[in-house]
Amino acid sequence: MKIALVTETFPPEVNGVAMTNQRLVRGLLDRGHEVLLVKPRRSDAPDIRNGQLAMLEVFGIPIPNYAGLKIGLPAPGQLEQQFETYQPDVVHVATEGPLGYSALRAARKLEVPVTSTFHTNFQDYCADYGAAFAGRAMMRYLRWFHNNCVLTTVPDQELIQRLAKEGVERLEMLGRGADTKLFSPTKRCQKLRAEWGADATTPVVMYVGRAAAEKNIPLALEAWQRARAHHPNLKMVVVGDGPVRRKLEKKWPEVHFAGMRYDDDLAAHYASADIFLFASESETFGNVVIEALASGLVTLTYDYAAGRQFVISGENGFLAPLGDREALFSGLEHILEHPETWEKIRNAARQTAENYPWSETIARFFALLEEAAGTVPEIGYSGTKYASN
Template sequence: MRVLYFTESLYPHVDGVSRTLARLFAALPQRGVDFRVVSPFIPGSEVPWADRVVGVSWIAFPLYRDYRVSLPGGRRVRRLWDAFRPDLVHLVSPTPMAWWAKRRARRRGVPVVASFHTHFIAYLPYYRLRPLERLGWPVLRAFYRGCARVYAPSPSLVRELRAHGVERVGRWSRGIDAALFHPARRDPALRATLGVSDTQPLVLYVGRLVREKDIGDVVATARALRARGVAFRLAFVGEGPCRAELERALPDAIFAGYRHGEELARWFASADVFFFPSTTETFGNVVLEAMASGLPAVVSDRGGPADLVIDGRTGFVVPAHDVVGFGDRLAALLTDAGLRQRMGTAARQRAEGFEWGVVHDRLVASYRAVVRWAQRAPVPMRALAAWRA
């Protein structure tokens, strides 16, 4: 089976989408899947599948300049398509290039699947673009119309997409490297370097430092805890345009920048509580990594993280933007080492059930089912499906 991917997120750009795709691309060959990737990002030669990527022209995404948006078409992409002759096209984001690829696949009778990774509609209010929300869902419905499958990463997103009229929605979950993210990686030397004693609880946030991650709730909650006299340190792992603002608002916080691989795993395991109030997550990879590292997590009840955390057992799920509620739950954890230990152990046990191998097997099985359906469908049926797309 040959699959052609169109994605705006790929190494060396690092986010949850690019990390998920890197895992998938490493696993596909052993499952009998040949693939090519069209992207504005080109991985370095150290990436085993880098020679399968074709770069395209792009422009910077206006709301976040680190993101690139592919320009549609192009001679290199058409040549790749004709030479590779894909059995299936997978669209990762609803970009101009993806719209072009969907039309080309329709004309050539190639089935298309798509995945929902980034909740751009939920981002709009953070950039004073709330009026555009009215247009967002009709555009997404039009984009996903005619796709044989639309993959969402969490039960919450499956329900939301269906509620907004998106059809044929299925689940493509995420996994965890439970050997990499492990409580045994706790590093007293790292804590000492940060000036954090063994008895001082360390609260950790991992993610981009951007408004749509609800970092304002992190600031407000930290200040409220300080006012209550709760002892703790706060660390941010990640970068973004709001870093300077955060440094001014929380001068005693620790800012570690980007961390990857074993170094990131050390930061997770060396903390005591994970705090992630974002309401725009489609899954919450960092929440699962924190849980695998043995941390209880305090998260919002809106979005993917609420599907991962079992309230009162592996952490706490708090109503969105409820700073008082966040503070109460964090205070309970920060002042009770026994509670942290019990919830952290339960979090680790839950995270161990998210196996990448199972995730990849299920996705490839879905791919094969779509291709078989397309091959069996009579020509008039395929023409009708294409017309409806």
Template sequence: MSRFRVALFTGNYNHIRDGVSLTLNRLVKFLLQNGVEVLVFGPSIDEPALQHSGKLIVVPSRSLPGRPEYRVSTAFPKEAKKKLEEFNPDLIHIATPDILGYKALKWSINNQKPVVSSYHTHFASYLKYYKLSILEPLLWKYLGWFYSHCSQLYIPTPSMAEFLEEKGIDSELKIWARGIDNEVFNPSKRSDSWRAERGFGEDDIVVTFVSRLVWEKNLLIYADVLKKIRRKYSNVKALVVGDGPAGDELRKHFPEAVYTGFLTGDELATSYASSDIFFFPSDTETFGNVTLEAMASGLPCVVADAVGSKSLVEHNANGFLASVDKKEDFYTYIEKLVTDSELRENMAALSIEMAKNYSWENINENLLDYYKQVLEY
């Protein structure tokens, strides 16, 4: 078998720009460049946020209640199923265990096609934000059943593998990390003029948050800690990069911060490199792409002690880890960095070195090897 075909099922491919969609688009581009045929199935909108890689078969979907920017697939129609059968994939990769993912799994079982899956969204950690924690046991029961039918499950970090094993997920777990483009994200992008244009002085210490602005990223922890720090240290400035449904309310709660809105490419890279400390208290990440981008840009990182982030940040080395239940610890660590320039410089240097271990080419090459293992290629 000189070539093989992969059908990819996902809940997010082009309708919103986030870590999941960017990761999957990079993967598809890589696979196509390496002679693998790919057909993607997922939801979309009239004006998608991304110009996607490869061919996308759009399936019916509706907006998520309370979060209209997200889409939920509602069916796997006959037309899409016919295209799948005509494509005749050698391997099914399911990136989201939703309705579409469930139907793709059933199709795979009925047609004796090998299935792999990847864990992009830490679903259980979101339940508490929507006051649905009572559903967590049921969720894990479903995920356990779903992943038990997959030959391999790709997770981004060893800490996530340990967590899933504790939850009874007994699939073969393989590390599929996330990568970084060091030519885009690096300290050389620092710009004094960029800082000045946003009101930051030469001696100001800019503490930056980068993400979609949604409450489950623990925006209030960031805002409240920075408010307290700024009362004591007037040279500390807050920079928020990104936008989202919580943006307007956050601006009202924390008007002192500088808000750039959504940035991409060189402008995003400049915003990182022109900062001094990266502060990201989200505990819902499976990996933390923004943390890796901050590391590559030469920033010490203060992040949540949670799966994902703690596989990137080594406590007391390139940054600090704190429990989201202990807001005062975040304050303590930010204050240490604010008051000790040598500590900032040492942690920044280590962040740069640690980020060099994450190359997209090597990471996606590993995934291609995993595919070949399943196919005995």
């Protein structure tokens, strides 16, 4: 097949959406398919050489307060011309921003089937950024966008139910996989731990992800601070960058902020910690959870999204009821009080990750694209319906 994949974010940017898109593109290429990758232009983007990969990089502008991230500007004419020349069997739009909107309109004008992914709860993020009043308008736009696609993949079953109640149609489950080759307990590094002020026996708690308001990092740091009352040698490491990092660094000077890390360096950071603490309440999935499991960490997170999908509390990690701050605090305390259980839990976490290879996710993704390529729109943008060829 010839597949166009359109995204506002792709490595070297580090976030769950970018990394997922990279995995999917690589997986499709490895299986012999041709891919047209459409994304904002970046001067620091790596040179990707593959005879089956075509690239269209459009002009983008930086996102305010988000260093290193860009948003693609509308380019309907450019995309229409590119799609007409490339003739993809299907266009997959991974993000709903201006570039994704342009791709949707261009592909629909050419009667090329369009699929999409619901990666981010933008309707919820409005409140995190002081614009709660815009949440309903954002949901209306997202509903319109995804209902003009043949299908929309969603990484969590509960999110599918929530979106269906909001009137979003043709939703398909597409989970995520674990890169157990990259993320592994074997990457543990005592030299790195020493940089954090930890020796072989010092417990280290870690957060990995964007340093952004919606990630609820202050709650994780408060849990660490409380736990230090009984475990004064407990270390805390935050891996990632974003608009609230400087504010957090100023407020929490005893926390080690490692900034953005990539590939083997990121894997070494994961594996060199002991406990992974993730307090976000706004994930559609949470790739970092399964990366932590693959790294053999004792994981504590809320009971939803990736946590609910992969963690069995007390066996391969620990869960707290969604939004229950005190349960998160007591959960960390319980973990620290029982270090004798860590080895068993770490081994079980690793085994869980090994049961979810990316190859299965990519195979499912291609099957959905193949199905979508056999559909044509019966009517226009308002109230779209689809039929098989």
